[in-house]
Amino acid sequence: MFSTTQKIGILGGGQLGKMLCLAAAPWDFKTYVLDASPDFPAGQVCTEFTVGDFNNYDDVMAFGRDKDVLTIEIEHVNTAALHELKRMGKQVHPSPDALDIIKDKGLQKVFYRNNEIPTAPFELFENEQDLLSAIDSGRWILPLVQKSRTAGYDGKGVAILRTSDDLKSKLLKGPCLVELLAPIQTEIAVIAARNASGEVAVFPAVEMDFHPEANLVELLICPARISPLVSAQAEVLAEQVISAFDICGLLAVEMFLCTDGQLWVNEVAPRPHNSGHHTIDSAVTSQYQQHLRAICGLPLGDTSQMQAALMLNLLGAEGHKGPVRYEGVAECLAISGVHVHLYGKAMTAPFRKMGHVTITAETLEKAFKKADFIKNTLKVFSQTQE
Ligand SMILES: Nc1ncnc2c1ncn2[C@@H]1O[C@H](COP(=O)(O)OP(=O)(O)O)[C@@H](O)[C@H]1O
Numbered sequence: 001m002f003s004t005t006q007k008i009g010i011l012g013g014g015q016l017g018k019m020l021c022l023a024a025a026p027w028d029f030k031t032y033v034l035d036a037s038p039d040f041p042a043g044q045v046c047t048e049f050t051v052g053d054f055n056n057y058d059d060v061m062a063f064g065r066d067k068d069v070l071t072i073e074i075e076h077v078n079t080a081a082l083h084e085l086k087r088m089g090k091q092v093h094p095s096p097d098a099l100d101i102i103k104d105k106g107l108q109k110v111f112y113r114n115n116e117i118p119t120a121p122f123e124l125f126e127n128e129q130d131l132l133s134a135i136d137s138g139r140w141i142l143p144l145v146q147k148s149r150t151a152g153y154d155g156k157g158v159a160i161l162r163t164s165d166d167l168k169s170k171l172l173k174g175p176c177l178v179e180l181l182a183p184i185q186t187e188i189a190v191i192a193a194r195n196a197s198g199e200v201a202v203f204p205a206v207e208m209d210f211h212p213e214a215n216l217v218e219l220l221i222c223p224a225r226i227s228p229l230v231s232a233q234a235e236v237l238a239e240q241v242i243s244a245f246d247i248c249g250l251l252a253v254e255m256f257l258c259t260d261g262q263l264w265v266n267e268v269a270p271r272p273h274n275s276g277h278h279t280i281d282s283a284v285t286s287q288y289q290q291h292l293r294a295i296c297g298l299p300l301g302d303t304s305q306m307q308a309a310l311m312l313n314l315l316g317a318e319g320h321k322g323p324v325r326y327e328g329v330a331e332c333l334a335i336s337g338v339h340v341h342l343y344g345k346a347m348t349a350p351f352r353k354m355g356h357v358t359i360t361a362e363t364l365e366k367a368f369k370k371a372d373f374i375k376n377t378l379k380v381f382s383q384t385q386e
């Protein structure tokens, strides 16, 4: 039901929260954000900002009590409070049950196995010592990928272990999972949306190119340069995953297209995702509006792509830390099809996500021609170099 008076509570006030609030504005939806500081990106655009810790039970309960719909822009939130708010009759999307699984990469992998969702073969370990024993005994052989069960994001909880030296220098501590190093041909992501009645809509697959050092997506390409058959398979797989989790809202499904043509689900995020930023400028419906449609009981929007799109993350330049200064924005805005999004973070740091640029064009080739100029021109510096 469409209502401009319902209160939508968002846990997390980063850039994803900001873009969600911006998508809510044209419909006059009221957005309420909980996070540590109103200086965070969403603080500048939400209806009301509440200072608190989304990981703290009492803070989430106090925040949620007078809201109608609760959602997230980050999955590492206090789900005990979300369970309780749901029991009290609040709409909580995604469901706390799904969040409990997704927050823990180990439980996520077990979920894939139990639901016959293709994923890299894996094993869970209590700690790194048990993993070392498994390697000593020959049960696991290098190279392999170790992931922290709960601590990771943006590649921080992922170690690719290739040599015995890596076992000394890169091994992650604590409960972990280990999986085969996937023979990756292309990394793709498919964002699916599902509403409360189980209707599903899927955005076209995007291709993700990673920054070799920062382990962050550097360039996103939509549509992905994969065959129509593989795109269709990826879309079906995303639909299968969102339905298995019984999610209402968005689910971004990261996948590996392996060299033998198989698709493996890598991980999922039940919220707006970095790999869907381009939809603001290039799709009929943005991922943010789609999330609102799903969680507010509205019909899902058209996910068609109107133009080819590239998305560049604007990362803080190396060697620059402190109050931010952008260089080259005006030069980039002079080019047609260049859409600049700055998140409004006061401080930059090396590799910090400060914004993104979407480049739209009739074809990917035309978009690529503009991308080099943007990369070389638009810079995120600090006001004083350290
Ligand atoms: N099993 C794997 N085989 C090969 N590369 C992997 C594997 N798992 C992760 N990676 C690489 O590490 C990146 C980050 O891993 P991911 O599990 O997605 O963590 P994050 O939560 O940091 O995004 C992936 O996008 C991929 O490039």
Ligand SMILES: [Mg+2]
Residues within 6 Å of the ligand: 254, 267
């Ligand atoms: Mg990932």
